[in-house]
Amino acid sequence: NSPSSIRYKAILIEHPDFINPAKPLPHDDATVLPCDLGDPGREDTERLKGALLGADALVHFSAVNPYPNASWSESAQSMDHTFNIFQLAVLCKVRRVILASSNHVMGGYKDDETHGPSSVHPHSDPRVGTMPLNPTLLATSGDAKAYAAAKLAGERLAVTLANLYGDTTTFVVLRIGWCQPGENRPSTLTAAGSPPEFLAKGEAPPEPSEDDKKDELWFKRMWLSNDDFLGYFDAAITLDVPTAETKCKSVHRNVRKGLVLVNAMSRNSGAKWNLEETEKWLGVVSKSDSLS
Numbered sequence: 001n002s003p004s005s006i007r008y009k010a011i012l013i014e015h016p017d018f019i020n021p022a023k024p025l026p027h028d029d030a031t032v033l034p035c036d037l038g039d040p041g042r043e044d045t046e047r048l049k050g051a052l053l054g055a056d057a058l059v060h061f062s063a064v065n066p067y068p069n070a071s072w073s074e075s076a077q078s079m080d081h082t083f084n085i086f087q088l089a090v091l092c093k094v095r096r097v098i099l100a101s102s103n104h105v106m107g108g109y110k111d112d113e114t115h116g117p118s119s120v121h122p123h124s125d126p127r128v129g130t131m132p133l134n135p136t137l138l139a140t141s142g143d144a145k146a147y148a149a150a151k152l153a154g155e156r157l158a159v160t161l162a163n164l165y166g167d168t169t170t171f172v173v174l175r176i177g178w179c180q181p182g183e184n185r186p187s188t189l190t191a192a193g194s195p196p197e198f199l200a201k202g203e204a205p206p207e208p209s210e211d212d213k214k215d216e217l218w219f220k221r222m223w224l225s226n227d228d229f230l231g232y233f234d235a236a237i238t239l240d241v242p243t244a245e246t247k248c249k250s251v252h253r254n255v256r257k258g259l260v261l262v263n264a265m266s267r268n269s270g271a272k273w274n275l276e277e278t279e280k281w282l283g284v285v286s287k288s289d290s291l292s
Contacts, residue, residue, distance in 0.1 A: 052092035069142030104148035133211035166258020177224035177265030186290035191215035221271035225288035
């Protein structure tokens with residue numbers, strides 16, 4: 001079967017404080033499991049085990065604050081989410097674990113002029129955080145260092161668990177690019193990271209400075225279209241992950257026993273993100289370009 005023809009029953013894990021009974025579920029085959037991933041007690045742990053036993057795949061997005069202004073306290077709690085659910089997934093022998101990591105793990109390449117188009121590979125050294133050039137934007141939006149550190153910690157835990165348990169549970173890590181809620185159109189991408197519908201009523205976007213324009217170009221070049229988002233995650237569920245150690249011994253190698261890690265952006269003109277490994281392992285060739 002092709003990934004698009006597979007029908008899954010989805011269990012959505014959400015903190016009880018954030019469940020809205022009035023909000024419709026995204027799909028008829030989806031149910032919600034109330035649970036605190038950050039500090040699961042015995043009851044939460046048993047509920048999680050009940051959901052994971054017999055599960056084919058776990059897709060992990062969770063973060064206490066999923067934005068660049070996340071504090072180090074929030075980052076530590078996000079790490080707890082990842083550590084707790086990954087260990088339970090291995091314990092319950094879930095076949096495939098997919099981590100939605102982040103472009104911010106490599107954001108330090110943003111203004112490095114020694115790196116040109118297609119130069120940032122999934123095996124490049126991590127450089128956590130994305131620094132806006134505009135000091136006002138930096139003060140309000142943050143530098144993403146704490147947020148990215150939690151994602152990097154999740155990646156490294158995946159490496160360790162894959163090495164130990166890759167015969168039964170394999171991991172795919174997607175360093176996803178910039179997605180917006182809803183239609184996710186390139187025309188609404190800005191350096192501030194807020195689509196027009198999120199501006200206050202009657203508020204006009206500020207006139208961009210030269211630094212804003214440079215920041216905006218970086219973010220546009222890491223856009224991930226809705227079509228590519230779905231294609232990458234579909235493929236991540238079914239791709240064949242190596243179960244033997246590779247010959248390469250680089251500490252940041254992105255393919256190893258039980259694990260594949262790739263960039264997950266669209267094919268945006270002039271982007272520093274290299275998608276060769278993405279196309280090779282996921283079998284998805286992006287046709288989206290934010291600048292076309």
